[in-house]
Amino acid sequence: MRDRTAVDTIKGYFYQFDYSIYKIMNLDEDEGITVEGIEDVDVHTATEEAAVQCKYYSKSEYNHSVIAKPIRLMLSHYKEVKDGIKPSIKYYLYGIFKSGTDKLVLPIDNTFLKEHFLTYTQAKKVYKHHINLGLSDVDLNDFLNKLTININGKNYDEQVKEVIYLLRKNFYCSEFEAENFYYNNALKVIKDISTKSNISERFITKKEFIKSIDKSQVLFNEWFIKYKGKKQFFASIRNEYFTMLNVLPFERFFLIEIDKYNYNRSVLKELIFIISKKWTRLSKREPNPFCPYVYVHNISTNELCKIKSDLYYEKFNFVDGFVYNGASFSAEAITQEANCHNNIKMKIIDNLDYLRRVLNYTTKTKEVYQFYIKNQYFNVKNDSIKDIKIQIESLNDIKEII
Template sequence: MTDRSAVDTIRGYFYQFDLSILSVLRLASLDDSVEIECIEDIDIRTATDVTATQCKYYAKTEYNHSVIKDAVKHMVSHFKESLAGTKPKVLYSIKGHYASGQEKLDDGIDVEFLKKHFLTYTKEKVTYCHHIELGLSDAELEEFLKRLSIDVRAKEFDEQFREVVETLQAIFGGSSFSAEYFFYNNALAVIREMSVNAAPADRSITKREFLARVNTSSVLFNEWFVEKKGKKAHLAALRKEYFTELNVSPFERFFLVEVETDSYIRGDLKDLFLELSKKWAKLSAREPSPFCPYIYVHGVPDSELLALKRELSAEGFKLIDGHDFQGADFSCHSIMQRATHGNGIKIKILNTLSNVEQTISSVTKTRRIYQFHLGNCYFEYDNPAVRHVKIQVERLSDVKSII
């Protein structure tokens, strides 16, 4: 597969995923459901009927009847079995986006058109009629057409995506960023997970369950979402949303980061400390309200954190950690002392999550928590007065690209 054809194939997957998301969101009842890749690509189940939908995306291809012929034949075969009672009675839908040629269906489809363009085929120079093979009468084909809808003017890729994001924003509220990075990100993960399940029961979800699984305040690292955005663009968007301020306000900022135990390199964490201090500390003599950030590192051994502190201190990088002397208990008063140009404190290190919680609760100024996690979140702080941003990353180095 060439690179270009691979890109087209991936866009086709995303187009179907986005249509699946829209199909759930458009359900009238919270108890209505969508089934992924059961009878067709998407099965929409309501209290009264089931619609089996086939989805095609050919943005560079002219529409020809042959493009959807196999899909129609498959649906006719299913229809025949439903007449015999061996398959459920359903509605059929084909949605497709094409570069041109849509006018070929403008006059509609009758039985003769159906037989000529969709059910007649040639194999090894022999002509076959699928409806004759199935023993379907014209009256039965007429009934099939009543159950079939074909839309060859389905929305273009980006237009459909915008509709998904706008619909999510209308349901959950918030900004367009939240709609895309929280809700769409999670919706994509839910649909992708369902599509690879073996059992049909595990590929079905109600609107109620879907909305509950999508509703989150965390930016999760979904590799399919990142594939769609591009890793560089993904990290840049997070930086723009959370870490681009023209005038950095003197808030108390807590940066919580997690290290990979199997690939940890001290130099990487040290560089991150220096970068956080450089960007999120203001200590000049002219600064009316000087400040510096707090940092907590999750997953690093105490001995390694101590070694890093020693290394930074030996290089003249002043830090405090809330312990005033050897053997002293942690003191919120100590860690909260003001960083100034005079005392040169450039960073405040919190050794434990208990220290983090105690300090955040003791601070009376505006507080911001930025938690970067590799797997599950490791810290919860339930206080509407404190903004808590949770971002899942693939590796520690991503944090530096974001902040």
């Protein structure tokens, strides 16, 4: 319920973010947008400069007063253009309302503009914004020629679908990848640049935007989590990568990062047991038995030894590539077949160097699942190996995902 409430609360922000993504995806690569510039989104093309005010009132009835202030602000900008202070642009007011949009019959004339948008009352005093600015009817007509109003915009879900479609089309990818990789990244990019203090830093071209979101990894982006909901987010990853249907006898490598400042041995052990239970097949009837590999990032040698000791005394059978005391690591030893006779339930890899050696040694189909907290710590560099990178906050997230 909390996730759903969070989404409802910030839908207006998402609507604006999505509109920004939609606009930039429809530009040429050297054209771009400024987020939170003159208006919510400023669009810069080869032929036009435009400022867009984006309104989301899907649960409210339309009234002229709702869009009056944005229009007055646009007119104030127009006055600065007329005075030669700023360059000429086009103005767009875009949005959606639950009802009442029939009250606004387009196009409007300057009489309607003055009566419903430019005249207002504040502290019981009537103001006429066009008079305060010293603008004539000729000026207002010119302003109207530069102003486009659309209060019957796409609904929230329709706009998201259009954004996902544009991302799929651009990256030639699946719907899952478009949403969880590129849309996830896009939300983060738009949110990040919107908070820059310098307006020049809030500008981005389509070419730069595409490059910045072209990352094939699942990010734990707080805005994407709010959009989708944490449980649904985890469920979508699980359905895409960790379904238990038709589990094939591949060499699966689970790379797990721990938070050194928020570490609990029992939680890590529980996760190891879960991975083994779900991704081990040792039955006599299994023609190609297998078990998973696990590497734990940021764990000390001493703590890893304690984990192994616990597993040993709990009669959880594993191998780590060391065949006797004092022996060197052996890729051959750790890649031995797990079966019902030796009952190997897990293969534990001590460090990244050993991981590279195992990946190079084994000739079976390989899949690497890297769970990282802030920064990735391993690059596969082999297109024949499935390489999935998933950002997490804690080990408990992995338990929910796999």
